[in-house]
Amino acid sequence: MKFLxxxxxxxxxxxxxxxxxxxxxxxxDGMESFLFTPNTTSHSGTHIxxxxxxxxxxxxxVVALMPALFFAMYNIGLQHYLAIGQxxxxxxxxxxxxxxxxxPVIVVSxxxxxxxxxxxxxxxxxxxxxGFLVTGILIPLIVPxxxxxxxxxxxxxxxxxxxxxxFGGTGMNIFNVxxxxxxxxxxxxxxxxxxxxxxxxxDAAFGMGAGTTVDTFSGATPLGQIATNVGDSLSLHNVVxxxxxxxxxxxxxxxxxxxxxxxxAILVGAAILLVTGVASWRVMCSVFAGGLAxxxxxxxxxxxxxxxxxxxxxxQLCYGGFAFAAVFMATDPVTGARTRVGQxxxxxxIGVFAILIRIYNGGYPExxxxxxxxxxxxxxxxxxxVVSFNIKRRMQRAGNKK
Amino acid sequence: MANIxxxxxxxLILKGQLTSDAITPANASPTYAIVPDDFQGIVPRMDVxxxxxxxxxxxxxxxxxxxxxxxxxxxxxxxxxxxxxxxxKIEAIIIEPDGSGRQVTHDKTAPVKKLLLESxxxxxxxxxxxxxxxxxxxxxxxxxxxxxxxxxxAPSLMHLLADDVRYVAPGVKALKELTDGNVYLCFRPNExxxxxxxxxxxxxxxxxxxxAGVQLANIKPVNKGEVVWTLDVLTxxxxxxxxxxxxxxxxxxxxxxxxxxxxxxxxKATMGCSILSLLQDDNVHDMRIISGNVLTxxxxxxxxxxxxxxxxxxVIPEVAQRDEFMxxxxxxxxxxxxxxxxxxxxxxxxxxxxxxxxxxxGERAIVRLDEYDRMLPMDIYAEFLIKAIIAGDIEKMExxxxxxxxxxxxxxxxxxxxxxxxxxxxxxxxxxKLRAEME
Numbered sequence: 001m002k003f004l005x006x007x008x009x010x011x012x013x014x015x016x017x018x019x020x021x022x023x024x025x026x027x028x029d030g031m032e033s034f035l036f037t038p039n040t041t042s043h044s045g046t047h048i049x050x051x052x053x054x055x056x057x058x059x060x061x062v063v064a065l066m067p068a069l070f071f072a073m074y075n076i077g078l079q080h081y082l083a084i085g086q087x088x089x090x091x092x093x094x095x096x097x098x099x100x101x102x103x104p105v106i107v108v109s110x111x112x113x114x115x116x117x118x119x120x121x122x123x124x125x126x127x128x129x130x131g132f133l134v135t136g137i138l139i140p141l142i143v144p145x146x147x148x149x150x151x152x153x154x155x156x157x158x159x160x161x162x163x164x165x166x167f168g169g170t171g172m173n174i175f176n177v178x179x180x181x182x183x184x185x186x187x188x189x190x191x192x193x194x195x196x197x198x199x200x201x202x203d204a205a206f207g208m209g210a211g212t213t214v215d216t217f218s219g220a221t222p223l224g225q226i227a228t229n230v231g232d233s234l235s236l237h238n239v240v241x242x243x244x245x246x247x248x249x250x251x252x253x254x255x256x257x258x259x260x261x262x263x264x265a266i267l268v269g270a271a272i273l274l275v276t277g278v279a280s281w282r283v284m285c286s287v288f289a290g291g292l293a294x295x296x297x298x299x300x301x302x303x304x305x306x307x308x309x310x311x312x313x314x315x316q317l318c319y320g321g322f323a324f325a326a327v328f329m330a331t332d333p334v335t336g337a338r339t340r341v342g343q344x345x346x347x348x349x350i351g352v353f354a355i356l357i358r359i360y361n362g363g364y365p366e367x368x369x370x371x372x373x374x375x376x377x378x379x380x381x382x383x384x385x386v387v388s389f390n391i392k393r394r395m396q397r398a399g400n401k402k
Numbered sequence: 403m404a405n406i407x408x409x410x411x412x413x414l415i416l417k418g419q420l421t422s423d424a425i426t427p428a429n430a431s432p433t434y435a436i437v438p439d440d441f442q443g444i445v446p447r448m449d450v451x452x453x454x455x456x457x458x459x460x461x462x463x464x465x466x467x468x469x470x471x472x473x474x475x476x477x478x479x480x481x482x483x484x485x486x487x488x489x490x491k492i493e494a495i496i497i498e499p500d501g502s503g504r505q506v507t508h509d510k511t512a513p514v515k516k517l518l519l520e521s522x523x524x525x526x527x528x529x530x531x532x533x534x535x536x537x538x539x540x541x542x543x544x545x546x547x548x549x550x551x552x553x554x555x556a557p558s559l560m561h562l563l564a565d566d567v568r569y570v571a572p573g574v575k576a577l578k579e580l581t582d583g584n585v586y587l588c589f590r591p592n593e594x595x596x597x598x599x600x601x602x603x604x605x606x607x608x609x610x611x612x613x614a615g616v617q618l619a620n621i622k623p624v625n626k627g628e629v630v631w632t633l634d635v636l637t638x639x640x641x642x643x644x645x646x647x648x649x650x651x652x653x654x655x656x657x658x659x660x661x662x663x664x665x666x667x668x669x670k671a672t673m674g675c676s677i678l679s680l681l682q683d684d685n686v687h688d689m690r691i692i693s694g695n696v697l698t699x700x701x702x703x704x705x706x707x708x709x710x711x712x713x714x715x716x717v718i719p720e721v722a723q724r725d726e727f728m729x730x731x732x733x734x735x736x737x738x739x740x741x742x743x744x745x746x747x748x749x750x751x752x753x754x755x756x757x758x759x760x761x762x763x764g765e766r767a768i769v770r771l772d773e774y775d776r777m778l779p780m781d782i783y784a785e786f787l788i789k790a791i792i793a794g795d796i797e798k799m800e801x802x803x804x805x806x807x808x809x810x811x812x813x814x815x816x817x818x819x820x821x822x823x824x825x826x827x828x829x830x831x832x833x834x835k836l837r838a839e840m841e
Contacts, residue, residue: 037760049757052762280771338786
């Protein structure tokens with residue numbers, strides 16, 4: 001890697017004040033620290049530091065998202081070829097179709113988000129930070145595949161600027177940036193975010209997979225179908241009208257936001273996050289516990305008025321974005337509760353609210369996004385209460401002595 | 403006897419551990435020095451001039467605010483230089499030994515407090531709050547004596563104590579005269595000795611179990627308005643010897659450890675001796691020499707001197723791997739981390755690891771959960787406390803327990819910090835700010 005080091009050293013002066021490219025100084029610094037671990041040594045305090053840094057931590061989350069991403073690509077292809085009546089298409093072709101369909105969204109998300117981060121870093125003369133590495137891959141996984149790219153760009157820009165940069169950048173935001181992106185899309189362009197046309201890509205991707213949809217096609221997600229269900233029993237079907245089971249939802253071969261369908265892929269990611277210790281098991285487990293508790297409670301009183309209450313608790317966890325939110329969204333350490341006790345409360349309430357909104361609010365077939373955003377807002381309050389107990393204990397101790 | 407079991411913390415096992423208990427004499431040191439930075443909370447006012455001849459134990463300088471607090475010469479000789487830095491701050495007082503061995507003998511029948519202040523042993527103690535040299539006009543609630551050092555590569559204090567263990571009991575007796583409360587002695591299990599006047603405790607668990615502040619927090623935390631003194635067992639034995647014989651023992655045994663040392667060893671030397679006299683034939687080119695341990699020690703060079711608490715030198719590589727290519731993506735089992743993010747986690751057994759002085763990452767906002775709390779076995783929300791200090795919120799600092807902590811308690815968290823914040827510096831600033839505000 002010597003030539004690369006030499007090259008970086010050679011171009012360095014251009015990026016320093018007075019150089020031709022001084023406006024790109026933070027870009028250069030970002031690249032340099034990306035390529036080479038800085039040689040800076042400690043000058044005060046501890047003389048040794050752990051090998052871990054935020055880059056490694058963030059990249060681990062990206063790795064944990066890979067199973068969901070790769071499955072999403074396959075499933076987009078699968079849904080597409082089912083919809084155009086070619087279910088026998090080889091899986092690799094399906095996957096390639098999904099790759100081509102998702103690639104533009106991924107590129108737009110990263111280009112817009114990182115672009116804004118770079119500009120922000122340059123304005124504040126700060127080093128580029130890693131936060132958007134994760135956000136940039138989360139966005140394509142949670143926005144419906146048929147969302148126009150310009151909408152993705154607008155929503156991403158809005159979220160990065162108003163949910164993150166104005167609060168001070170990585171580590172300072174109050175709301176989860178990826179979820180704000182989705183919320184902007186959801187409330188700004190509701191017609192494109194639900195219904196038949198949002199979740200299944202029926203037209204060709206870069207000329208691949210052209211065809212017309214079969215007559216029985218319906219692109220509604222299972223939760224969408226449940227929301228409009230009439231009668232005492234639920235009947236769920238896939239994009240061509242064949243019935244589906246909770247097992248299909250567990251595997252992920254159903255319509256939905258790209259990354260959210262497969263419980264299997266999400267659980268693999270969850271395992272990576274928990275083994276590496278990047279995500280809090282307290283939050284993750286509490287979300288599932290809260291969801292199960294609420295689903296069981298609602299399931300005890302099933303009602304045709306609220307069709308989603310007729311789903312079993314197990315099915316509640318498998319359908320929709322619940323699992324994805326529990327594993328990747330609720331565990332965002334920056335926007336969640338930071339005390340140990342707080343994490344249990346925070347997670348549990350996310351689970352409860354996600355299912356509560358899903359079942360009893362007909363307007364929103366999926367409640368996970370709103371539940372996480374709502375609890376983001378309450379996380380500081382939860383922490384405040386937990387810390388107050390500690391303070392109170394300390395004050396009492398000091399008071400008793402006198 | 404009570405036992406304290408601590409779970410939080412981590413034992414870093416570094417290369418270059420002591421392998422033998424043998425103690426050999428260090429080389430002769432051409433100069434000795436006192437570094438005023440070692441005695442936090444004291445504003446030096448010089449009592450000697452350059453060129454003046456001093457005995458071992460003679461006063462070199464006193465505190466501006468408490469004239470009774472004195473810092474004394476470790477050897478007999480001539481004051482060669484009072485080295486000053488920016489704004490005439492005294493950086494070191496350098497003494498050239500004359501080899502005469504003349505030493506001040508104190509009146510051992512004098513009150514203990516006066517004896518300690520006059521002899522210079524007073525400044526070897528610390529007080530909570532603020533982690534500074536104790537103020538002589540306040541009687542402490544309790545006194546905590548730590549009898550082991552849990553820091554990486556640290557020597558066993560009980561081993562360094564050797565025969566001087568006989569001075570522990572007189573030391574405790576002397577300290578008892580200074581407090582109405584208890585004198586706590588905190589040992590590793592199986593090292594404890596019974597002392598009549600003291601409360602003997604055993605402490606189990608990883609570093610920072612050996613920090614007096616951690617022990618104190620788990621015995622009886624300091625509250626606002628209270629003062630507790632802390633010291634180590636070596637200082638306690640010196641106090642015992644002082645009250646028994648009237649002279650201060652300035653001899654010390656120094657553990658020279660770390661990857662950069664050819665053979666880790668124990669050397670008999672005198673406080674404030676030169677680093678070179680301890681390093682002997684070690685090749686320290688491109689090495690970082692630390693007076694103290696890797697977490698809380700001072701960076702020194704071979705021309706400088708041993709710093710308080712005068713018992714440990716660590717030598718580690720400065721930069722082990724220059725321009726490491728994409729180190730954050732490393733799959734090498736050699737890249738050590740206490741987190742399960744690197745393959746080193748999967749290698750079996752706890753082998754000694756090699757760590758250099760690189761920070762290995764940029765400074766970031768606090769992102770990861772629980773990083774500080776799991777390294778600090780105290781009933782304190784460390785992250786919230788750090789944030790309060792950064793924000794300069796004095797009321798919050800008090801509420802969150804800043805009176806109970808010292809910078810050294812955060813050293814391990816600083817090592818582990820993903821965001822690479824300088825926690826010890828932050829805590830020191832917070833303590834200084836609060837002290838300025840309160841006093």
